[in-house]
Amino acid sequence: MFHTTFYLRRLHSLVGLLVLGMVLFEHIFTNSMALGGAPVLNGALATMELIPKPIFLALEVGAIAVPLLFHAIYGIYICRQANNNPGRYGYVRNWQFAFQRWTAWLLVFFLAWHVFDLRIFTKAISGTPISYELLHSMFTGNPIIAVLYIIGMFAAIFHFCNGITTFCMTWGIAKGPRIQNVVSLCSMGLCALLCLITLVFMGSYFVM
Numbered sequence: 001m002f003h004t005t006f007y008l009r010r011l012h013s014l015v016g017l018l019v020l021g022m023v024l025f026e027h028i029f030t031n032s033m034a035l036g037g038a039p040v041l042n043g044a045l046a047t048m049e050l051i052p053k054p055i056f057l058a059l060e061v062g063a064i065a066v067p068l069l070f071h072a073i074y075g076i077y078i079c080r081q082a083n084n085n086p087g088r089y090g091y092v093r094n095w096q097f098a099f100q101r102w103t104a105w106l107l108v109f110f111l112a113w114h115v116f117d118l119r120i121f122t123k124a125i126s127g128t129p130i131s132y133e134l135l136h137s138m139f140t141g142n143p144i145i146a147v148l149y150i151i152g153m154f155a156a157i158f159h160f161c162n163g164i165t166t167f168c169m170t171w172g173i174a175k176g177p178r179i180q181n182v183v184s185l186c187s188m189g190l191c192a193l194l195c196l197i198t199l200v201f202m203g204s205y206f207v208m
Contacts (some may be wrong), residue, residue, distance in 0.1 A: 017065040038132035103155040110152035161191035
């Protein structure tokens with residue numbers, strides 16, 4: 001018998017790990033170039049622009065947008081089926097389970113806002129290229145936007161890092177409680193590191 005839910009959940013887990021991970025690390029790596037100031041970040045952004053437009057658009061739609069839409073839509077379905085009750089049980093894994101669902105909802109709105117604001121409205125409609133100067137003006141001119149961006153990045157980082165643990169459990173890589181705890185500790189360590197890097201490069205806009 002073909003168990004649709006079984007395979008959909010594994011595909012959902014795999015897509016989240018690979019696609020969200022790819023997007024997240026690319027964003028953190030590129031944005032961390034802000035630590036070198038305008039020449040370094042603008043140089044990194046200019047390198048991205050060297051990719052031919054048809055190829056870049058095909059990659060954005062086929063390799064990023066469509067997989068993330070599947071992950072988001074099926075993830076919403078999973079969230080609606082989930083029974084979160086961290087206040088009653090209070091176990092670490094139960095809180096992580098709850099935060100995984102809460103950050104999923106937050107990311108739906110954050111990514112919609114982020115993509116529309118920068119990719120569609122600013123770059124595509126207004127014709128304004130994304131640059132260090134633009135981001136510096138946006139973040140320092142309205143610190144609320146900087147705070148929202150940091151919150152969104154933290155949500156994406158936790159969702160991905162905690163997803164490493166759930167991926168290992170879903171795919172049978174981490175079968176016992178002991179190895180699951182080790183994977184969870186390592187993934188939360190990665191989460192803390194990526195959050196710290198995000199704070200550092202975001203803070204650089206306000207001190208440079």
